[in-house]
Amino acid sequence: SPAPRVFSGIQPTGIPHLGNYLGALRSWVSLQEEFGSVLYSVVDLHSITVPQDPDTLRRSVLDMTACLLACGVNPDKSCLFQQSQVPEHAELGWILSCLTSMPRLRHLPQWKMKSQSQKNEGSVGLFIYPVLQVADILLYQSTHVPVGDDQAQHLELTQDVARTFNNQYGEFFPIPRALMSSAKKIRSLRDPLVKMSKSDPQKLATVRLTDTPDEIVMKFRKAVTDCTSEVTYDPERRPGISNLVAIHSAVSGLAPEELVRQSRGLETAQYKLVVAEAVIAHLTPIREEVHRLRGDTGFLTGVLTRGTHAAREVATPVYDAVCRMVGL
Ligand code: ADP
Ligand code: NA
Secondary structure, three states: OOOOOEEEEEOOOOOOEHHHHHHHHHHHHHHHHHOOOEEEEEOHHHHOOOOOOHHHHHHHHHHHHHHHHHHOOOOOOEEEEEHHHOOHHHHHHHHHHOOOOHHHHHOOHHHHHHHHOOHHHOOHHHHHHHHHHHHHHHOOOOOEEEEOHHHHHHHHHHHHHHHHHHHHHOOOOOOOEEEEOOOOOOEOOOOOOOEOOOOOOOOOOOOEOOOOHHHHHHHHHOOOOOOOOOOOOOOOOOHHHHHHHHHHHHHHOOOHHHHHHHOOOOOHHHHHHHHHHHHHHHHHHHHHHHHHHHOOHHHHHHHHHHHHHHHHHHHHHHHHHHHHHHOO
16 A cells, blocks of 8 residues: 555645634644654635635645644644645646546536525636645545545535546546545634634634633633533533633643543633633743744745645656546
């Protein structure tokens, strides 16, 4: 079997929130210790599937890079790069789009969801972006891909396209496997029935990595719970307080049951402040590092340039081989 190689990407969407960090970015850091070869990409080509302001997009790529580094992605261990600087992503995407049927894409839930919110049902790019994701992964002959459950169907598409290519042109792509996150989904602080998301319009629903301690306290103080004042962990029947326990568990490393035991006698209102303090303690070094790095644009672009060179060293021979096999 081929040497293990991990690929993952994240869109440059400003400062990540607590859900992104606890659900994805934190595991990126541990994967770079576990696997010899990992590639992490700021996938700006995916962002332009919906309208973007050019200056904001440029700034967001650097902000996301600063956040990844601040969370612990180490550019000496991982290849950290900007997707659009490696042209083979789009080029391989084209070839693979010719191996993918329209109905296969039309049935993906993400298309149904995202196209509804766009004028004229959205762009052709929005329709075929899952194929670009397939190319992102296969371009490095990746063997493992960390995915949230919302992306599981896109990894299945990747496996299908890899098999189709191998059947048609000869064994070439390893069939990549999912590294399913065991992390619990973090819920909105204002509506514990939906996940914390960058697109949530409610101001106090989402905690960003750069929020100040005061902002974090205010958001947890206003977190929606129920009218029982006891702290228990019961995600089905008490999603609000259970979300707070889950966040507390994720930042402290202690089991929910242990935290519930420790919180016996506390009112929900008091417990909210305990969780806020735990989150502040966890995020403060990250926030300070993000601020330091955001001020050093030269350093950030340098990291991305080095990453681009390293990524292309893998990508170019793979893409060239694909072209030969296809007859291009
Ligand atoms: P958003 O939902 O805010 O648009 P993305 O879809 O860009 O976030 O997700 C980026 C990464 O963060 C994905 O790996 C996704 O699974 C993870 N993620 C997003 N929201 C959450 C959440 N609330 N809890 C846990 N992980 C999350
Ligand atoms: Na999303």
